[in-house]
Amino acid sequence: MGFFKRTAVCLLAGAAAVAGAYAADYDVRDFGARGDGISLDTKAIQAAVDRCTRGGGRVVLSGGDFLSGTIRLKDNVTLVVERGARLLGSTDVADYPHQRLDFRFYGDTWVYQSLIFAHNAKNIGIEGGGVIDGQGGSPAFAKTTTKKPDRYRDRPYLLWIAGCEDVRVRDVRLQNSAMWMQSYIRCDRLRIENITVFNHSNKNNxxxxxxxxxxxxxxxxxxxxxxxxxxxxxxxxxxxxxxxxxxxxxxxxxxxxxxxxxxxxxxxxxxxxxxxxxxxxxxxxxxxxxxxxxxxxxxxxxxxxxxxxxxxxxxxxxxxxxxxxxxxxxxxxxxxxxxxxxxxxxxxxxxxxxxxxxxxxxxxxxxxxxxxxxxxxxxxxxxxxxxxxxxxxxxxxxxxxxxxxxxxxxxxxxxxxxxxxxxxxxxxxxxxxxxxxxxxxxxxxxxxxxxxxxxxxxxxxxxxxxxxxxxxxxxxxxxxx
The missing domain is CATH 2.160.20.10 (Single-stranded right-handed beta-helix, Pectin lyase-like)
Structure with a gap:
């Protein structure tokens, strides 16, 4: 094959790869997300995740403030919060349903909520250069009781990744959780790289x-x-x-x-x-x-x-x-x-x-x-x-x-x-x-x-x-x- 034919083949292959990459991107706005920081975008973001997991790819949040309750990541999905975008945790406790794991651990009967949650998922990621903010300093998450375990309930993690394999969290800013910022439990092959964390909004930060x-x-x-x-x-x-x-x-x-x-x-x-x-x-x-x-x-x-x-x-x-x-x-x-x-x-x-x-x-x-x-x-x-x-x-x-x-x-x-x-x-x-x-x-x-x-x-x-x-x-x- 001559040089020009080889070049044409390479260009076509490259174009196909790029097209495939774009085909695997799911903009949450296409699923109804508003990104105005006021409307609750949980259902739209979750719908994008559910669609993305069928063939794998990226769920993309760009150019806005996306208010959300619990998002459950699934196999082969990377959640991308692009630079200039923010994923904001809802300040309504009702937007964080209780999650249960299939194994026992200390605290499993009183800490069970999170903004981003994954259980038994494979090949998942969070990245993009943007901000994920739990708004954990909201009065909705204030606990005046010192009685254990009541003082921990209804304060969601920002990230709770449990029993998962091949997990990547990179190039994002995580801030203001109502509880721990990130909990990774019983996971295999976990990489956390080049992230910034600021967590001074609540107890147990x-x-x-x-x-x-x-x-x-x-x-x-x-x-x-x-x-x-x-x-x-x-x-x-x-x-x-x-x-x-x-x-x-x-x-x-x-x-x-x-x-x-x-x-x-x-x-x-x-x-x-x-x-x-x-x-x-x-x-x-x-x-x-x-x-x-x-x-x-x-x-x-x-x-x-x-x-x-x-x-x-x-x-x-x-x-x-x-x-x-x-x-x-x-x-x-x-x-x-x-x-x-x-x-x-x-x-x-x-x-x-x-x-x-x-x-x-x-x-x-x-x-x-x-x-x-x-x-x-x-x-x-x-x-x-x-x-x-x-x-x-x-x-x-x-x-x-x-x-x-x-x-x-x-x-x-x-x-x-x-x-x-x-x-x-x-x-x-x-x-x-x-x-x-x-x-x-x-x-x-x-x-x-x-x-x-x-x-x-x-x-x-x-x-x-x-x-x-x-x-x-x-x-x-x-x-x-």
Missing amino acids: DMIDIDGCRDVVIRGVIGDTDDDGITFKSTCDRVSENITVSDCILSSHCNALKFGTETTAGFRNVTIANCVIRESACKNTIYGFPEGTAGLALEVVDGGVMENVTISNVVIDGPRVPLFIRLGNRARKHYDGAPEPGVGSMRGVRISNLVARSSSPVSCSVTGVPGAYVEGITLSGCRFVCAGGGSAADAAAPVEEHETMYPESTMFGNLPSWGLYVRHAKNIGLRDVVFELKGGDARPTVVLDDVHGAVLDGLRAEGRAQGVEVAEKDCSGIEEK
Whole structure:
């Protein structure tokens, strides 16, 4: 075939591909959507989704404000909110029918509504460069009761993706949910990329919740939330595993990057790299503190496992406590009638090249409970800039076990160290770790309590510290270099 014939064939093939792409686009206006921000467009958007799923394609919202209640995504549908368009959540609770899943999880009898919902769907996506706004600060979603579970009811998620495969969420701005911003539970092959999140409109305003999911990539998220940020949970019967998080900029009034609190099955094979945790741009808090409660919080308290977690090249600038690692025994069931969990396990956590600044006297901590040890925790090449401010009374005060308490980095008070407190732990490694003290402090740098097997290699103290002071109690096998 000559050059011109080959070119003609290629052009015709390209035109056919383009025509096919356009044929698979479904403009919601063609199904009756108004896009005026006043008319309720739920039925029109859902009709477009239902039509699109027959052959697959894109449901497109462009050039307007589309007010909607629950939209259910289905197989092979990508919801596209184009730049310049907004999908607005209805402020009428009646527009969010209750959804039920085919498996049990913690909260399944009182959290069951969402603006965008998918269950057992395959090959679904949300993208487009536009905005999805839950309008979660509306008085319709205000809850004055503190009684559980009533305080959670009738506050829909923005995205609730359950039991799905091959899920993509990318290139959109998500804001103002009435509950968690995004809940992904028991999903396989999930990618969340290049999204912006702002969630400061209501209680429980988490950024991203990954629960019992496998093969997950989270990349390029810029997020600011009142409650926890990127949060790994295990409220169902599956381990959250094979997960990578990278290149994110996170802010939270609570815990910017968190494992827990729910840990029924646990977490395995997780890598986190090249992230920045900074103070929130929003100074008004519902929960937590303006500067944040913790940067990294790794918690196992309801049974379950945590193993093979690596965290590297992370900057933490300003929360009250940069690093909190906790194995506890709250032992909460993931549904009524489930067996009560035993104490979980935590092993094989490696943290390297961490640069962190704290804003309170509470030191970082790694703690288990009597008879259940945290094992194989390694910190290497890390720098902690500590606020100081602890007293001799803090250094001498006993630290309560709080074995069954809700885990939080501030739960033990100021702790007897200004840099790092480690209790009920085995095989700990601290290598080339620098502790810099900014204010006066009467406590030792590091306290080891009931620690068996530890290597302290290349520890340094700077700032107002008079060298590194390591205090030990009921320890064995401590090697200092």
